[in-house]
Amino acid sequence: MPHKIEDIEVRLLLEAIHLRYHYDFRGYSIASIKRRLRQAKDRFGCGSISILQDRVLRDPAMFAQLLGFLTVQVSEVFRDPAYFEAIRRKVVPHLRTYPSLKVWVAGCSDGEELYSFAILFREEGLEQKTMFYATDINPEALRRARAGVYPLDRIRQFTENHRKSGGKSSLSDYYTAAYGGARFDESLRERTVFSDHSLVSDEVFAEVHLISCRNVLIYFDRELQNRAIGLFRDALVRNGFLGLGSKETLRFSDNSNAFADFVREQRIYQRRGDQ
Amino acid sequence: MRTQPTEAVVIGGSAGSLEALGEIVSSLPAGFDLPVLVVIHVPPDRDSIIPELIGGRTSLAVREARDTEPILPGAIYFAPPDYHLLVESDRSLSLDYDLPHMFSRPSIDLLFESAADVFGSSLAGVVLSGANADGAAGLRAIAAEGGVALVQAPETAGSREMPEAAMAACEGAIVSPPVGIAKQLWRLQSNVG
Numbered sequence: 399m400p401h402k403i404e405d406i407e408v409r410l411l412l413e414a415i416h417l418r419y420h421y422d423f424r425g426y427s428i429a430s431i432k433r434r435l436r437q438a439k440d441r442f443g444c445g446s447i448s449i450l451q452d453r454v455l456r457d458p459a460m461f462a463q464l465l466g467f468l469t470v471q472v473s474e475v476f477r478d479p480a481y482f483e484a485i486r487r488k489v490v491p492h493l494r495t496y497p498s499l500k501v502w503v504a505g506c507s508d509g510e511e512l513y514s515f516a517i518l519f520r521e522e523g524l525e526q527k528t529m530f531y532a533t534d535i536n537p538e539a540l541r542r543a544r545a546g547v548y549p550l551d552r553i554r555q556f557t558e559n560h561r562k563s564g565g566k567s568s569l570s571d572y573y574t575a576a577y578g579g580a581r582f583d584e585s586l587r588e589r590t591v592f593s594d595h596s597l598v599s600d601e602v603f604a605e606v607h608l609i610s611c612r613n614v615l616i617y618f619d620r621e622l623q624n625r626a627i628g629l630f631r632d633a634l635v636r637n638g639f640l641g642l643g644s645k646e647t648l649r650f651s652d653n654s655n656a657f658a659d660f661v662r663e664q665r666i667y668q669r670r671g672d673q
Numbered sequence: 674m675r676t677q678p679t680e681a682v683v684i685g686g687s688a689g690s691l692e693a694l695g696e697i698v699s700s701l702p703a704g705f706d707l708p709v710l711v712v713i714h715v716p717p718d719r720d721s722i723i724p725e726l727i728g729g730r731t732s733l734a735v736r737e738a739r740d741t742e743p744i745l746p747g748a749i750y751f752a753p754p755d756y757h758l759l760v761e762s763d764r765s766l767s768l769d770y771d772l773p774h775m776f777s778r779p780s781i782d783l784l785f786e787s788a789a790d791v792f793g794s795s796l797a798g799v800v801l802s803g804a805n806a807d808g809a810a811g812l813r814a815i816a817a818e819g820g821v822a823l824v825q826a827p828e829t830a831g832s833r834e835m836p837e838a839a840m841a842a843c844e845g846a847i848v849s850p851p852v853g854i855a856k857q858l859w860r861l862q863s864n865v866g
Contacts (some may be wrong), residue, residue: 402790405762427767429759429787434771472772613770616756620741645753645768650741 407447408432414451419461421535422598423468425622431468438467462538469536471507471613474555475548475569476514478644479562481612484664486564489639490522493607499528500606502633504597504626505614506532509543510556513572514563515610516586521566525589531604533595540592546582553580597626602633609634612643624652631656634669641666677795679821679861681744682707683788685781685811687714687803689831691726693851694801698731698749700855706747707797707862710738710758710766710788712779714803717755724751740768752779759787775807785811794819797861799854800846801825803835809842821861822846823854 408431412423423431435447442460444450454461476482493499501519503512512532519525534540548556553573560569573580595603597614609630615623630640631653640657642665648654660668686694690713698709715721721737727749728735738750738758743765750766752758757769757779767787774780785798785808798815800808802825816822822843827833829850840846847857 427759427761427769429761429767429790430769430771432790433759433769433783433787470771472770616740616768616770619761623741643770645740645756647739 404432404447407451408435411435411447411451411454414455415461415464418455419458420599421465422596425598425619426617427619430617434467434470438464441467465536466538469507469534469539471505471539473507473510473613474552474559475510476556476559476563476565477510478612478664479559479564481641481644481664481666482514482518482559482563484661484666485641486518486522488661489608489666490524492637492639493524496607497527499524499608500531500604501528502531502533502604502606502609504533504595504609504611504630506534506543506592507536507539508548509546510548511610511612512543512590513546513582513586514560516590517560517565517567517569517572518563520586528589530587530590531606532590532592535594535596535598537594540594544587544592546584546587547579548582550575550578550580597629598622602629604633605635606633606638607635608639608641610641612641612646614643615646616643620650623650627651627653631669636669636671638669639666640669677793677819678864679707679797680795681788681792682709682797682799682858683711683785683811683815684709684799684801685712685785685803685808686801686825687777687805687807687832687835689802690825690835691723692802692831693825693829695727695730696851697799697855697858698727698733700852701731701733702859703732705733705859705862707858708744708746709733709749710744710752710760710784711749712752712758712781712784714777714779714781714807715754717778721751721754727751738766738768740766742766752784754779757783759783760791762791764791775805777805777807781808782811786814789814789818789820792818792820796820797823797858799823799825799858800836800839801851802830802832804832805834806838808835809838812839812846813842816843816845821857823857824848825854826850
C-alpha cells in the first residue's frame with residue numbers, strides 16, 4: 399500500500415531533526431507524535447509538515463519551540479496518591495537500611511515528580527542522605543523544574559494528592575505564593591542534580607536505589623521501551639526499585655526477568671538480586 | 674465508493690452509552706470477529722468496571738487495552754480510564770497521556786482520528802449516546818477516509834448531544850438504533866471477501 403503523504407512527511411521530519419539537532423524521536427509511538435506535529439503545524443501557521451520541516455531545519459529557536467510540543471508531558475505533584483503511599487509504606491522501609499541513597503526521576507518534565515519525592519523523603523527523614531537526579535531531554539522543561547513555580551490553581555489538586563498519599567505535613571509548608579504562582583522551597587532541590595539525559599541515546603550515569611519513570615515509556619515503541627528498561631536494570635543496585643506509570647508494564651519487555659513485582663497494583667518493581 | 678472490506682470497528686460514547694453498547698454487543702451474531710476498540714468516558718480516578726459489565730453480554734474477548742499490544746480479531750478493547758487510546762501504524766495499540774480533549778481523557782476523537790489514519794476506508798466508526806461533542810470530528814475523519822460512519826439514533830439515546838453533533842459533522846452517517854447498528858456491523862463483516 400502506498401504511504402500517505404503526511405506519513406512520509408512525519409518520517410522525514412523526524413529524520414531531519416535527528417540529523418540536524420541529534421534528538422531522536424524515530425522510535426516514538428507515531429500516533430502520538432503525529433498528533434503533536436499537527437498541533438505544532440497549526441500553531442506555527444505552516445500549511446504542511448514539510449513546510450514545518452523547512453523552518454525547523456533553518457531556525458534553532460523554532461526547533462526549541464517544537465521540542466516543547468514533542469515532549470509535552472502532564473503531571474501533578476503526588477500524582478496517583480496510591481503510588482506514593484506504596485512508596486512510603488513499602489519501599490521506604492527498605493531504603494532506610496542504606497547509608498546513602500540515590501534516586502532518579504527519569505523524564506522529570508516540569509519537576510512535579512521530583513518535588514513529590516523530595517517532600518516525601520523529607521517527611522520520612524531520608525532527605526539528608528539522598529541525592530536526586532532529575533533528567534529530561536527538554537532544556538526548557540529542566541529550567542522550569544529547577545524554578546519549581548506552578549500556577550496557583552493547580553495547588554488545590556497537589557494538596558489533595560499529598561494528603562491522600564499519606565503526607566505527614568502540610569503541603570503549604572513547602573511553597574510560597576508569589577506573582578500568581580506557588581514557588582516550591584529552594585531547600586527541596588538542594589540535593590538535586592537536574593540534567594539533560596535521553597533514554598533513547600544516552601547511557602547509565604550513576605548507580606541508583608530507586609527510579610521513578612511514569613508515563614514516559616508509553617510514548618516509546620517496543621524496541622525503545624526495551625532499551626529504556628535495560629538502562630534501568632543497569633542503573634539499579636541489586637534489590638533496587640523501579641516505579642512505572644499505572645498502565646505501563648514490564649510484561650512485554652526483554653528485561654522482565656531482571657525484575658520482580660514488588661507492589662503489583664502500583665507498578666513498583668524490584669531489581670532481582672540474582673540476575 | 675468503498676474499496677476495502679471492513680477490518681476494524683471503533684465505538685465511542687459517554688453518558689447513556691453503556692446501555693447502547695451492551696445492546697449492540699449482545700445483538701452481534703456468533704461468528705462476528707472484527708476487532709472493536711471502544712472509548713467510553715469514565716471518571717479518571719478509578720479502575721473501570723466496564724469490561725466486566727460488557728463481558729457478561731458477549732462471547733467476544735473483552736479487555737482493557739494495553740500499550741504496544743497488537744490488535745487481534747475477536748476482541749473488544751476498552752481505553753483505560755485517564756489515558757487516550759490510539760492506533761499505531763503497525764496496527765498495535767498505544768496509550769497516551771496527553772492533555773484531555775474536550776475535557777475527556779480518553780477522547781473519542783483521538784481514537785477515531787488515529788484509527789482512520791491507519792485503517793483508512795477499512796474502518797467503521799460508531800458514535801453513541803453522550804452529552805458533549807467528542808467523537809464528531811473523529812467520525813468525520815473516518816468518513817473522509819472512506820470508512821463507514823454510524824450514529825445511534827438520538828431518540829434512542831439517553832443523551833442526544835453526542836449523536837446529534839456527530840450527525841451534524843458527518844452528514845452521510847447511517848443513523849440507527851443499537852440493534853440496527855449491530856446488524857450493520859455484521860453486514861460489514863459478512864461482505865468481506
